[in-house]
Amino acid sequence: MTDANTSPLTPVLTKRWLSPNAWTLRTYEQLEGYTALRKALGAAPDQLVELVKAAGLRGRGGAGFPTGVKWGFMPKDPVKPHYLVINADEGEPGTCKDIPLMMADPHSLIEGCVIASYAMRANHCMIYVRGEALHPIRRLNHAVREAYQAGYLGEDILGSGFDLDIVVHAGAGAYICGEETALLDSLEGKRGQPRLKPPFPAAAGLYACPTTVNNVETIASVPYIVNGGSDWFRSMGREKSPGPKIFSLSGHVERPGQYEAPLGTTLRELLDLAGGMKDGIPLKFWTPGGSSTPLFTADHLDTPLDFEGAAEAGSMLGTTALMIFNETVSVPWAVMKWTQFYEHESCGKCTPCREGTYWLAQVLERMVDGRGTEEDIDTLLDVCDNIFGRSFCALGDGAVSPITSGIQYFREEFLALCRKEQHDDTASALVGAAR
Structure with missing residues (x-):
């Protein structure tokens, strides 16, 4: 941060997390909760879109797309219903930021949902939560009930004339549903598989209506931007990646x-x-x-x-x-475990990902088991090349990343597994000859 009045580690998104009963409406209101909503409802929707653009908020779900620009794609004339969908299907290995946020501070997400929905002229919001995250789902449902009772959700919110309903939907634990269009299919009751784009969700998303899909942390950041302003938000982080x-x-x-x-x-x-x-x-x-x-x-x-x-x-x-990971961990072993995950979670819609992840896992398992050859490294890279940029969605690209980078930085570890096999073959041949 460049702000002289705050230290570089002054909490913003997590400032309420350690408060007693942080997940309750009472605690949230005591700590500036829903003050941003009152301020936002006094502005025009387009002003809020421009504010988020000026703040430089970028999607916190992985892609980093400018949030204000994404909101701006939504049609301004609501001929069809508009939808805001929150992607809370946190299934990426190692990722665990959205679940604690929903556990400790669910009202920050709800307040962000109301502000974002108002900015995009949406009267319906869906929060799609990973089904295994049972405790966060309960916390979120409780917070939604509190918000309805307090007049922050429902009809004529705070006398503004704006209506919004929020539905918390539990998924069934499919990693592919973290991809926004697969999530939309799942919400509609279909099998979760990515859609062909275009059309993009802003034109034809949930129920073929204009839809914006945002990550939990992205939307939870919005109330702070409304209260603090774009310059304050930009005082943190870097020029192209503020906050x-x-x-x-x-x-x-x-x-x-x-x-x-x-x-x-x-x-x-x-x-x-x-x-x-x-x-x-x-x-x-x-x-x-x-x-x-x-x-x-x-x-x-x-x-x-x-x-x-x-x-x-x-x-x-x-x-x-x-x-x-410290120096005790084998890179090929870690890469194999991740690849087994992607093989299991591939939705099977496209051939490069469905077949490629299967063969990558087979080759890596053989190598880690000590039965690989040096040619297997070239085979891995060749299969990765045939998946990357050719799969229907980004799951295929993600599946090859640990393999290509692992071989780039730790090729010797992969070669060592192959040399072990070749050494064993030589030893076996010598023993056979001696007999």
């Missing part, structure tokens, strides 16, 4: 958990907050944004973790799910 962000640290760190910091913070700084590497064993590799982002190594400790910084270093910011 605070929740970083999820897991793995070999002393204190795993959620750490809020401005975008552009480095892993070195986050490790200081988390107490350093567990048991002092050095860092070997890590993911900047979940398993679908290319791996980083200890050489990337000072890479700015924002959308541009991660991309310039050869990866993606993703969901800022930082999985930290």
